[in-house]
Amino acid sequence: xxxxxxxxxxxxxxxxxxxxxxxxxxxxxxxxxxxxxxxxxxxxxxxxxxxxxxxxxxxxxxxxxxxxxxxxxxxxxxxxxxxxxxxxxxxxxxxxxxxxxxxxxxxxxxxxxxxxxxxxxxxxxxxxxxxxxxxxxxxxxxxxxxxxxxxxxxxxxxxxxxxxxxxxxxxxxxxxxxxxxxxxxxxxxxxxxxxxxxxxxxxxxxxxxxxxxxxxxxxxxxxxxxxxxxxxxxxxxxxxxxxxxxxxxxxxxxxxxxxxxxxxxxxxxxxxxxxxxxxxxxxxxxxxxxxxxxxxxxxxxxxxxxxxxxxxxxxxxxxxxxx
Numbered sequence: 248x249x250x251x252x253x254x255x256x257x258x259x260x261x262x263x264x265x266x267x268x269x270x271x272x273x274x275x276x277x278x279x280x281x282x283x284x285x286x287x288x289x290x291x292x293x294x295x296x297x298x299x300x301x302x303x304x305x306x307x308x309x310x311x312x313x314x315x316x317x318x319x320x321x322x323x324x325x326x327x328x329x330x331x332x333x334x335x336x337x338x339x340x341x342x343x344x345x346x347x348x349x350x351x352x353x354x355x356x357x358x359x360x361x362x363x364x365x366x367x368x369x370x371x372x373x374x375x376x377x378x379x380x381x382x383x384x385x386x387x388x389x390x391x392x393x394x395x396x397x398x399x400x401x402x403x404x405x406x407x408x409x410x411x412x413x414x415x416x417x418x419x420x421x422x423x424x425x426x427x428x429x430x431x432x433x434x435x436x437x438x439x440x441x442x443x444x445x446x447x448x449x450x451x452x453x454x455x456x457x458x459x460x461x462x463x464x465x466x467x468x469x470x471x472x473x474x475x476x477x478x479x480x481x482x483x484x485x486x487x488x489x490x491x492x493x494x495x496x497x498x499x500x501x502x503x504x505x506x507x508x509x510x511x512x513x514x515x516x517x518x519x520x521x522x523x524x525x526x527x528x529x530x531x532x533x534x535x536x537x538x539x540x541x542x543x544x545x546x547x548x549x550x551x552x553x554x555x556x557x558x559x560x561x562x563x564x565x566x567x568x569x570x
Contacts, residue, residue, distance in 0.1 A: 253371045255287065255371075257279055258372075266352055272293050275289060277290075283510055285373055286303070287303055288300075288304075290302075297351060299350040300347060302346065303344060303346045303348075303376065309409060309476065311473050313402075317345045319377060319380050321380050326346075326348070326376065330369065333351060381403055381413070385493045388419070388489075389493040400412055405508075409425070409427060409509075411508075412468070421488075422486045423468055424483065424509060425476065425478070426483065426512065427479050427481065428480060440515060441461045444512075460484070461485075465483055488505075
């Protein structure tokens with residue numbers, strides 16, 4: 248199984264390259280998009296080569312999710328806590344984007360290791376923003392200060408017009424993913440993959456992993472969810488997160504793994520589909536080679552039969568051969 252990286256590789260490379268060539272005062276204007284319809288824009292001018300503007304566009308949120316000022320709940324606080332004075336939030340953001348950050352490269356720490364860690368965190372702005380509400384809930388679980396009367400359903404954005412759900416409780420947080428796919432082949436492969444995924448959780452070496460369940464119908468925890476949010480064609484996956492799963496550095500890994508679970512499944516479904524296509528092509532090629540090998544054999548047999556046939560000779564030719 249391959250896990251997706253939390254940082255944008257292109258964004259990190261761009262930041263490192265910009266830092267190394269800051270004295271050249273070269274303009275930069277890059278647009279790119281990543282999985283689940285997250286779009287980025289970087290702009291640097293020759294007038295201020297040490298100032299970098301980073302804009303981020305998030306997926307379209309469904310109506311059941313809560314957005315404040317175009318961002319998930321707690322995103323502003325998470326950005327300030329992660330980046331400090333190095334990054335400034337511009338209000339309003341650039342047109343067509345949910346967030347615009349102003350990065351002053353001159354304010355980066357002089358220590359090389361700490362500077363690289365901070366740039367890596369900036370390149371993980373997707374995790375910081377989209378994972379903010381999930382991180383807040385899991386932090387309370389880890390601190391054991393979830394209110395005892397908590398009995399609500401929390402919807403969080405993770406794909407365009409799609410959400411997953413949290414059911415916070417005092418000693419655990421239940422996370423439910425409605426799994427949706429557009430292609431009919433993807434639906435079949437994803438359903439099979441998720442069933443095997445649940446079975447693999449029961450292996451002896453994964454006893455410490457969060458409990459995982461799959462069902463073709465919505466679990467009881469989603470009885471309060473809106474009907475349009477439960478239109479899943481590949482079933483529902485449920486994880487139960489306990490305090491031990493969010494202790495220390497485990498919190499970041501758990502937040503990212505849950506935030507990108509659908510993308511993780513989609514990635515492996517496409518890999519499986521590509522693998523099967525490759526196997527089928529190789530099988531067809533081997534059959535074609537077998538047919539090609541049979542053709543020369545047929546020609547050889549025909550030539551051999553012709554060589555064994557009798558040839559009528561003239562009287563002169565017969566006398567010449569006998570002599």
